[in-house]
Amino acid sequence: MSAKADSHSSTSQRRSRCMQRHLAPPLLFMGLMGVLTVHGSGPPAPAHASSAGALFVCSTWPTIALTSLDDPPQRAIVGITAGGRSLTVLLAAIGAALLSCPVLMLFGLPCPGGGAHATA
Numbered sequence: 001m002s003a004k005a006d007s008h009s010s011t012s013q014r015r016s017r018c019m020q021r022h023l024a025p026p027l028l029f030m031g032l033m034g035v036l037t038v039h040g041s042g043p044p045a046p047a048h049a050s051s052a053g054a055l056f057v058c059s060t061w062p063t064i065a066l067t068s069l070d071d072p073p074q075r076a077i078v079g080i081t082a083g084g085r086s087l088t089v090l091l092a093a094i095g096a097a098l099l100s101c102p103v104l105m106l107f108g109l110p111c112p113g114g115g116a117h118a119t120a
Contacts, residue, residue: 022062029058029104051108058104063097 032054037047079086 022065025058025061025100026104026107028061029054030107032058033108055101055104055108059097059101062100066093066097 033051036050036054075086075089079089082088
C-alpha cells in the first residue's frame with residue numbers, strides 16, 4: 001500500500017472516531033426526545049423524567065470521551081506542555097464536558113412541553 005493510501009485510511013478513521021465522540025450523543029438525544037415525547041397529551045412529569053434520563057445518558061457519553069481521550073503517556077505530555085499544571089488540563093476537560101450539557105439541554109427543554117398536557 002502506498003503512503004497516500006495509508007494517509008487516506010488514517011484520515012477516514014479519525015473522522016469516524018470524531019463523529020462517534022461528538023456527533024452521536026446529540027443525534028441520540030434528539031432521537032430519544034422524538035420517541036419519548038411524541039405524544040404530548042399525558043402528564044408532564046413522566047415526559048420530563050424521561051427527558052432528564054436521556055440528558056444524563058447523552059451527556060455522560062461526551063464526558064467519558066473527553067476524560068479518557070488520551071492514554072497516560074500522552075496525558076503526561078499534555079500536562080508538561082501546559083506548564084506542568086495537570087490540574088489545568090483536568091479543569092479544561094471538565095469545563096468542556098460541562099459546556100456540552102447546556103447544548104443538549106436547550107434542545108430538550110421545550111420537547112416535553114410541546115403538546116397540550118391534560119391537567120387534573
